[in-house]
Amino acid sequence: xxxxxxxxxxxxxxxxxxxxxxxxxxxxxxxxxxxxxxxxxxxxxxxxxxxxxxxxxxxxxxxxxxxxxxxxxxxxxxxxxxxxxxxxxxxxxxxxxxxxxxxxxxxxxxxxxxxxxxxxxxxxxxxxxxxxxxxxxxxxxxxxxxxxxxxxxxxxxxxxxxxxxxxxxxxxxxxxxxxxxxxxxxxxxxxxxxxxxxxxxxxxxxxxxxxxxxxxxxxxxxxxxxxxxxxxxxxxxxxxxxxxxxxxxxxxxxxxxxxxxxxxxxxxxxxxxxxxxxxxxxxxxxxxxxxxxxxxxxxxxxxxxxxxxxxxxxxxxxxxxxxxxxxxxxxxxxxxxxxxxxxxxxxxxxxxxxxxxxxxxxxxxxxxxxxxxxxxxxxxxxxxxxxxxxxxxxxxxxxx
Ligand SMILES: Cc1cc2nc3c(=O)[nH]c(=O)nc-3n(C[C@H](O)[C@H](O)[C@H](O)COP(=O)(O)OP(=O)(O)OC[C@H]3O[C@@H](n4cnc5c(N)ncnc54)[C@H](O)[C@@H]3O)c2cc1C
Numbered sequence: 001x002x003x004x005x006x007x008x009x010x011x012x013x014x015x016x017x018x019x020x021x022x023x024x025x026x027x028x029x030x031x032x033x034x035x036x037x038x039x040x041x042x043x044x045x046x047x048x049x050x051x052x053x054x055x056x057x058x059x060x061x062x063x064x065x066x067x068x069x070x071x072x073x074x075x076x077x078x079x080x081x082x083x084x085x086x087x088x089x090x091x092x093x094x095x096x097x098x099x100x101x102x103x104x105x106x107x108x109x110x111x112x113x114x115x116x117x118x119x120x121x122x123x124x125x126x127x128x129x130x131x132x133x134x135x136x137x138x139x140x141x142x143x144x145x146x147x148x149x150x151x152x153x154x155x156x157x158x159x160x161x162x163x164x165x166x167x168x169x170x171x172x173x174x175x176x177x178x179x180x181x182x183x184x185x186x187x188x189x190x191x192x193x194x195x196x197x198x199x200x201x202x203x204x205x206x207x208x209x210x211x212x213x214x215x216x217x218x219x220x221x222x223x224x225x226x227x228x229x230x231x232x233x234x235x236x237x238x239x240x241x242x243x244x245x246x247x248x249x250x251x252x253x254x255x256x257x258x259x260x261x262x263x264x265x266x267x268x269x270x271x272x273x274x275x276x277x278x279x280x281x282x283x284x285x286x287x288x289x290x291x292x293x294x295x296x297x298x299x300x301x302x303x304x305x306x307x308x309x310x311x312x313x314x315x316x317x318x319x320x321x322x323x324x325x326x327x328x329x330x331x332x333x334x335x336x337x338x339x340x341x342x343x344x345x346x347x348x349x350x351x352x353x354x355x356x357x358x359x360x361x362x363x364x365x366x367x368x369x370x371x372x373x374x375x376x377x378x379x380x381x382x383x384x385x386x387x388x389x390x391x392x393x394x395x396x397x398x399x400x
Contacts, residue, residue, distance in 0.1 A: 002056050003038065003045070007031050009052035016044035016053060068199070070158060071222035074100040074107050077150065077164035077174075078122055078130075080114040081141070082263065085121065087235070087277060088165035092228060093126040094236030096163060099194045099201070100128075103160070110153065112146060113138030116246065123244035126236040130244065131157075135251035140260025141169055147176035149254050154181060159223050160199050163192075166227035167276075178225050184218035185225040190232050190332065201226065206328055230276040231334035231355075273307065273323050279336045280306025283326055283353070286313040287342015287363065287382055294320050296386050297341060303393040309333065309353075311343045327352035341382045345370025362386065 012030040024037035025044060032052070034044075044053050074096045078089035093109060100107040109127035111119050112135075119132040131153055137145045146169075154162060154177070162177075164170035166188045178185035186203035190213075193202040200217045201224040207214035218224045265274075275281060282301045284294055294308060301308050309326040310319070326333055328348040338356035343349060345361070345368055353359070354373050361374035362382045371377040378385055 003034050003040065003042070003053055004056050005032050005034060006052045006054065009050045010048075011050055011052075013049065015047045015049060019043045019047040068160075068220075068222055071160040071199075072103075073105050073157070073159040074103070074161045075154075075159040075163065075223075076107070076109045076127070077162065077170070078109045078111045078118075079141075079165055079167065079169045080111065080118065080138075081169070083114050083118075083139075085111070085114055085118050086165060086167065086169075086230075088167060088170075088228070088230040089122070090125045090235040090238075091230065091233040092163045092165065093122065095192055095228070095233040096161075097126045097236050099161060099192065102194050102196050103199055105160070108159065110150060112149060119246045123246070124238050124240060124242045126239075126242070128244050130246045131249050132246050133249040133251050135254070137251055137254060137256055140263060141172075142256045142258050142260060143173040143176060144258065145251070145254045145256045146173045147180065149249070149251060151177050151180045153249065154223055161194070161201050162223045162225045164225075164227050166229045170227045174225060174227055181223070183221040183223060183225060184216075185227070186216045186218075187227050189226045189228045192226065192228065192233075200224070229332050232332050275307055275309055275324065275326065275331050275333050278307040278333070280304045280339075281309045281326070281333055281335045281337070281353075281356075282306055282339045282341065283309035283311065283343060284314055284320070284341045285311035285343030285349075286317070287344075288314060288319065289342075291319045293342070293382075296390070300339070300386055300390055300393070303390060303397065304337070306335070306337070309338075311346075311349050340370050340374070341386060343370055344368050345373060 010031040012027050014027055016032055017025045020043060022037045022039050024035050025032050026035060076092040076096045079086045096107045106128045107126060108129040109122040110131045111122060112133045119130040122130045133149060164174050175185055186205060189203045189205045191204040200219050203216045203226045204213055282297045284297045297308050308324055310324040312325055312327055314320055315322050315325045328351050330352055332352045334355045336357045338353050339360045341362045350373050359374045360376045361370040362378045362385050363370055364381050366379045
């Protein structure tokens with residue numbers, strides 16, 4: 001979408017300049033011009049007394065409105081890694097079921113790679129249909145074949161909603177699919193809802209550095225595509241006796257110019273950085289006072305078979321890379337155990353971890369807000385408490 005000025009109507013009054021929050025409009029030779037800073041907020045549209053600002057016609061109605069109704073069904077792209085379906089797929093099937101029920105339509109999963117047995121599992125997790133392609137081309141992840149086959153299937157079956165995980169895989173190839181289909185994609189959603197009558201998907205995600213939650217709609221294009229952060233939605237119900245249809249898809253004609261030779265897991269000093277799937281996370285904040293503090297947390301994480309997270313303050317200090325950040329502008333996590341060490345509990349941190357099953361807070365300030373979110377609170381110096389924990393765990397493990 002973009003905006004344009006009808007030069008025959010514009011009087012150069014500057015009313016649009018006053019309302020533009022981005023200083024994107026200038027008056028040149030007596031008429032307004034919308035510049036590169038325009039964020040398409042559309043505040044200027046209603047401000048113009050002459051009605052000279054409008055949406056470009058060529059951007060309107062990618063799908064004529066009467067055709068929108070022919071797009072039906074909710075699809076979940078079930079990503080797999082090394083032949084195993086990622087847990088985010090089960091969360092999306094849980095959420096997809098709610099959307100499909102609200103619209104009185106079917107819920108389908110799409111699985112490329114993995115096994116037919118995995119496809120059958122997706123039915124038990126709530127899918128009515130599974131479009132399954134077990135071709136070898138999908139063994140290691142590559143954007144091109146995934147984008148090509150998914151686009152082909154969407155064009156043929158016309159689902160109104162397509163969801164995928166906001167993971168490295170989903171974020172990588174879903175934009176290609178959206179571009180091919182000339183439709184919108186809302187990345188990194190934290191909640192979804194649907195208007196039952198219009199079928200418009202209400203896609204909510206943090207915007208402007210996490211300062212607001214934006215609800216984004218794609219009312220004129222189908223399908224409506226969104227990636228959703230892992231661990232934000234609860235998994236659906238697993239029913240062993242559930243029946244559904246598995247539709248085998250042929251990958252004939254699907255090509256890949258790249259080939260995955262090897263996959264190497266990202267680890268840092270033996271600590272996995274895949275926070276979103278970790279059962280145990282030991283997080284550190286400014287209270288650690290330096291890089292060295294994280295070495296202590298890594299040791300605790302190793303003993304608990306967990307991984308290390310961090311507050312933004314610790315990341316900003318350069319004590320640990322951004323990929324460890326938990327919170328509004330970092331990762332949303334939901335482990336079984338979250339231990340917050342020297343973290344005050346600012347709301348921007350809490351939103352990323354407060355749905356953890358058990359939260360343990362270690363902080364020397366008894367008034368720290370983290371204690372209100374904690375299941376167990378330890379008021380004390382982390383430099384005493386954490387070494388004691390490490391000592392106890394080592395003793396339990398026979399001195400390892
Ligand atoms: C738009 C926006 C987005 C943001 N996104 C994020 C985000 O994604 N994630 C995030 O974490 N923050 C985020 N923030 C920053 C957030 O507001 C806080 O500034 C940040 O979380 C504070 O980090 P902290 O708790 O480590 O540091 P502090 O608030 O400085 O807290 C340090 C804590 O350590 C305790 N402490 C000190 N020494 C010890 C000791 N020896 N033993 C025990 N306890 C000790 C102190 O009592 C204190 O409670 C964001 C802010 C904004 C404005």
